Amino acid sequence: MNTKQNDPANREVSKPTLRRLPVYLNYLKTQAALGKKTISATAVAAALGLNEVQVRKDLSAASKSGGRPKTGYNIVRLMADLEDFLGYRSTKEAILVGVGQLGSSLLSFSGFEACGMRIAAAFDNDPNKIGTEISGIRIYNIQDLPYICKLIHVHIGIITTKPDQAQNVCNTMLDGGIRAIWNFSTAHLETPENVIVHNENLAVSLAMISHDLEAMLQQEEGKDDTQ
Amino acid sequence: MNTKQNDPANREVSKPTLRRLPVYLNYLKTQAALGKKTISATAVAAALGLNEVQVRKDLSAASKSGGRPKTGYNIVRLMADLEDFLGYRSTKEAILVGVGQLGSSLLSFSGFEACGMRIAAAFDNDPNKIGTEISGIRIYNIQDLPYICKLIHVHIGIITTKPDQAQNVCNTMLDGGIRAIWNFSTAHLETPENVIVHNENLAVSLAMISHDLEAMLQQEEGKDDTQ
DNA sequence: TAGATTGTTAATCGATTAACAATC
């Protein structure tokens, strides 16, 4: 009987719920910045265009602090609970491979620390880039990846290479003991079962916009026709 | 009785299906590049780690060409159908506001054309940036946005500003006749019902990785304990 | 007290998966 059952990150929540939690957290931050002390699920739901029961269920899954009828939730406490639950308060070391446009952009993005991720090192195979720094993050030769993985315990591997190199880089990362891959390349990665792969695919997002847009434009055309 | 019912983009598919279609398309491209002419849903499912019935349902929703028992689908035809369905073959004009790190990175990303999106112009309020170009895309004064929207028919507005400017930029875009917003800022945008908003939120992705990772690490710790 | 709000249990809705007939 260990304490792990009580650990915030261990409680099971559905994927849709997990996806909404950072959105709540972000909204709570804006409200806290406005000086608000408490907030109701009703208000959160209205602001974010969600169902209020859903908001309550989501919040109660991630936070055991609970809210008070008539008052709502204590914003500061709720934020702390969400951050704990999402693992934002324990630092996860990451490395990034592929220092192109996107890679550089991620290296200089300062928002990751607030989510508990620290990019410890970057890798490339371009001699002009190796040895330089971006936002204080040193760029190493890709061949040093296994060595550096042994040096520090790296949790997350960020892949921002061209798709044809992605699988190779992924394999090297896994050899180095990395257990979670954040894949920004379009390549589909083959990995063993116990590895977490999260694909960041702009084409997927664009497809959704593109499709919705086309449907909307045509619907409007249709309306015009009947007038 | 118009032809719009037959239009690919008008067929209704579920959101999860729509999300998977570009993934199929990408995989088909890799197979076509290897010289394959046909492929079965079974093979696609195995390669992408999906259920094969799901793959068949998804494909039949987006393509009316159909497959042949024992042979599978004609790859080239299926790719064409998917591209049609996703609207990749009709050009959608876009503008981008906020030429910081991320904005610049998107401007120089060449993959959007393949998805039917063309970034026609970019906007910023920094005098040092106004008048310059990135990858052949000119950067204008943000104040010229309404004028340029009138000049060309812009479909998609990409927001890569700081969160505190996002709502303002969004309003200006909507005034300019834009109907779909691709929001890369963390701000939640208030929009009328008939506007498409797609939020690209790295914090959400990171939260999912972070949570899964924490759960996995703890599970493994747990296993170690019992040994 | 009355009413806003929470949190839970039950009902509905939608997506995934299984079973199966059709066909190349």
Add this chain to the structure above:
DNA sequence: TAGATTGTTAATCGATTAACAATC
């Protein structure tokens, strides 16, 4: 013909929403 594969209909699973009792 036999077997791989498609596509559809039915069953299952999971998430959202509705209904309601509890409470501040």
